[in-house]
Amino acid sequence: MPGSTPAAQLRRIAAVGPQLAWAVGEEARAGSSQGRALAMLWNGSAWSRTDLSHLSYAGRLNDVAGVSADAAWSVGLPAADASPLLRWDGTTWREAEFPGSGEPDVLLHSVAVGADRRAWIGGSRGGSARLLCRDGQQWRWLDPLPVAGADLYRVVLGAQGEVWVGGDRTAGSGWAGLVARWDGAWTVLPPIPGPRLSISGLHAAGPDDVWAVGTDAGVGGPPGRPGSPVLSHFDGTAWTRVEPGFGAGSLTGVAADAQGRAAWISGWDYRDQTRSTYLRRDGDAWTLVRGPLGPAPAPYLSDVTSVPGTAGFWSAGMTSPTPFPPTEAYTERLGA
Template sequence: MRKKLLALLLPAALLTGTTAVLLTSPGLTFAAPDAGWQRMEGTPWLPVEQLIAFDENNILAADRSVSKWDGAKWTAEPLPELDSAVSGLAARGPSDVWAVGQSASAHFNGRGWTRYDYDRTGQFQQAMHAVAPLSASRAMAVGWYQDNIKLPGDGRRIPAVQLWNGTGWTQATVPDLGLPRGADAALLGVAGTGQNEAWVVGGSWWAEHDGDALLLYYDGQSWRRIQVGFAATLNAVTAFAPDDVWVGGFSVRDGTQIPVAAHWDGTRWTPTETVDVPESGFKSFTRTASGEVLAVTGDYLIDPWRKSGGHTELLAWKDNRWQRQAKPASRGLNAITAVPGSDTLIVGGRDADDQPAAWSLGAGHRESPPFAGEQLKISYDNGFEFSLKFTGADRMHWTVLAGQDPAEGDERIVHRKLADQVYELRWVERDGTSVRQVQNWKNRTVTAEITLPEPQTLRLHGTFSVLG
């Protein structure tokens, strides 16, 4: 067996029970979840898929229905029967809210909800996935419909768009997208930019092709398809301004889903650096009052009734790259929003027990971390999943989680204090070790714990890859 070396050099600092901890390095980033996050009382019906915040006491969540946060608890909104789950939620304000299901929509005018059916002329089966207001009297819903239905599962999916004209929905003509004959395609997200304009995203699939990104621009009269520069399925689109638009989703590489995103600055689309979060895709974007852009990634093709299977992260766009942030302990995050006029964040998804949940993080808790592992160095052939534990501010404990854990005093683990609050922890895998050899562990999730004096435990999560 080839020898592998893992060395870590960390400048440590005093920890407190409310401190968020972040360690960064080229190739490895840690973030401590639960630091400052508070679970919002009550339970949405099913995992939150979308969030809209009007203020801290008026937040809406799409959870296959619509739930409302009133500052104290979540309660179900009295939606009319839509014949399907709510798949999209959007608003111009607290008195102008749209909720769309696959078969029908509902609008809230400040006094109550009213059902509006789609125009289904000539379409056997139709499913709307997202909605966006375009103006005070116009809105757009996007999804797909099927043609040539004879038996369940027959036919191909074709992009569908419905336009609201102030009194009802009408079908809009989607241009030829230049896809191969027989390809399936669906529109999965839409965001209005004002003046009846919108960006629409989706994906297309055929034969063994894993997905071709669909990015369309609607100027109020006509359509234009934009090439984003990578193969992907795009699900998330958020327009903060006409010259500040984010889209995201996932690509499939070597059989694994990875998150991808791109940004529009009013002139061109620029793909962002790929994020190492396997089996995951961008699900939602938001921007705080201070201008920080954040996003959540999660299991992309999740059935709401089954357990989460992918990785989830809370990311911030800083220094032209995505950086992991402290997040609540959860099995999956699907949505994020910022309370208008503040840096307070709301996220929704599943908790650590796989139950529906939502959390809030006040702006005062989002402070700079007390220390960073800028001196961290790693050298190895393939990589290992591992854990490390800090006790107080003056001791560290190192544990390898590859196969059998080494016992206390294992000679393969060298743990020494180099200086005050500076440690070197080295693990050498020797021939004959009981720790199994692991191949191709690049980009695996790293888990660690910090035990604080109170006591309180924070869990650290990160991803590492081979360096150099």
């Protein structure tokens, strides 16, 4: 991707229309050391890197969400014992204050923004997973999620104004997939079992129609051993695992169509890295499809999102499965 410095990766992508989208991650990563923050902007014809040099924060950005040209938010990895919260004001990113800002036990993992501009952030404070909500000009922490050892890696908004979170929870010597709903109080869905299973993507058309995707890292194996992709559906009572069409790799994000149904899932197929990997909704089934041949020989997709006002989608990730040079940030456009 023009403007990023290897090794670079994009973690999340968000769009408000064909003329505006954001993608965030990190660049200039050296080995296992964290790189510096990367925030890209789509203006309808090209991606460009936004200037972050005026910010005190420099680490990786984990998530981004927005609903208009001057209403977008991003969160990042903790730096100097504090998690950053950034706001896009229409021309640049600015650091924002919130209750607990600068406290060493505060972590911000994920963010969503509604059409009413209310922002929801999944994180933790005081050792408990929580939502941080912005209503009007005020931020406030909501009641703790009643689950010990939980992390919230994804926040999405439901059709009825409810807020859904996905991540993982401690389970024995490993962890299980976690999905919960906030509608003034917490409802925690049954855990999605697996030795080391984490949910990274989520879509809720309703309380009886929830799709969750992620990776089960499994137990044992050589270094670099790939996990197993996880695709699960909740019908209001129980989770049903669905065969994704490949057995080694990951599923990372879910995007809905104009009717609000889960339509595309981004992923990575360890055994076929010649093109990017997706699952596409065909009626009530999911079909494994490949992205276009392009400049990335083995693209890894971290996220996918719909482009409002169109039948198209954006996906984002990196040009290889590991963030080491010469890996670059990467995006693909699907559909119209």
